[in-house]
Amino acid sequence: MATPVLExxxxxxxxxxxxxxxxxxxxxxxxxIYGLIGPNGSGKTTLFNCITGIERCQAxxxxxxxxxxxxxxxxxxxxKGIGRTFQVIRVxxxxxxxxxxxxxxxxxxxEAEARALELLRFVKLEGLRNEYAGNLSYxxxxxxxFVRVLMxxxxxxxxxxxxxxVNRTLLNDLLDAVRRLRDRGKTVLLVEHDMKVVMGLxxxxxxxxxxEKIAEGExxxxxxxxxxxxxxxxx
Ligand code: ADP
Ligand code: MG
Numbered sequence: 001m002a003t004p005v006l007e008x009x010x011x012x013x014x015x016x017x018x019x020x021x022x023x024x025x026x027x028x029x030x031x032x033i034y035g036l037i038g039p040n041g042s043g044k045t046t047l048f049n050c051i052t053g054i055e056r057c058q059a060x061x062x063x064x065x066x067x068x069x070x071x072x073x074x075x076x077x078x079x080k081g082i083g084r085t086f087q088v089i090r091v092x093x094x095x096x097x098x099x100x101x102x103x104x105x106x107x108x109x110x111e112a113e114a115r116a117l118e119l120l121r122f123v124k125l126e127g128l129r130n131e132y133a134g135n136l137s138y139x140x141x142x143x144x145x146f147v148r149v150l151m152x153x154x155x156x157x158x159x160x161x162x163x164x165x166v167n168r169t170l171l172n173d174l175l176d177a178v179r180r181l182r183d184r185g186k187t188v189l190l191v192e193h194d195m196k197v198v199m200g201l202x203x204x205x206x207x208x209x210x211x212e213k214i215a216e217g218e219x220x221x222x223x224x225x226x227x228x229x230x231x232x233x234x235x
Pocket of ligand 1: 015018019020038039040041042043044045046047
């Protein structure tokens with residue numbers, strides 16, 4: 001078996017008395033799309049924060065391409081090849097779409113501009129490259145944020161509710177872009193509430209409830225899992 005891209009083993013993160021992430025283990029293989037679902041407050045964003053070094057976990061380990069990364073700083077983890085978007089949009093409204101991508105570059109500007117334009121084209125936004133990001137629709141801003149993550153060519157991409165608030169057309173562009181990334185060998189883990197999106201996109205789904213992983217499997221199987229139904233509807 002290939003080395004997992006990401007391996008999480010017994011990860012726990014508590015906030016005071018709240019176990020936001022509680023002994024979670026999971027493994028991601030290269031070139032696949034994974035879903036992370038669970039009711040509000042089940043620990044999805046906290047898990048992303050632990051993977052990317054924004055939160056320090058109290059127990060467990062995280063390995064990326066076979067190398068431990070828990071304890072590293074967020075920028076160190078990003079440089080190793082993990083990119084993420086945030087649940088709340090973080091674009092610079094007073095910079096153009098293009099400039100929003102250029103802010104994350106180091107080194108040659110010409111090269112960075114070429115890459116940024118290619119990425120805007122990737123999500124059909126090249127025509128809006130000089131528009132202030134603040135003037136773009138919510139969905140377009142989310143696409144800008146998504147491709148900004150790709151500027152450093154990460155091997156693992158974490159997307160926190162990428163589809164929320166995005167209209168159908170832009171959503172299809174986004175989903176299509178995610179599939180093309182997978183076809184290029186990237187690994188994607190996305191938090192998503194829309195089960196139609198999860199069903200159509202993800203090969204394997206992890207389900208969190210109260211910080212614990214309660215199920216893992218193909219989306220079709222997950223949907224009929226007793227514990228999953230209980231977590232979503234049983235209260
Ligand atoms: P999800 O993304 O699945 O909605 P979160 O990871 O945001 O869930 O939250 C999981 C739990 O941890 C919730 O009970 C939430 O209130 C708590 N939590 C998250 N972040 C913090 C924080 N910085 N301080 C205290 N509690 C937090
Ligand atoms: Mg969240």
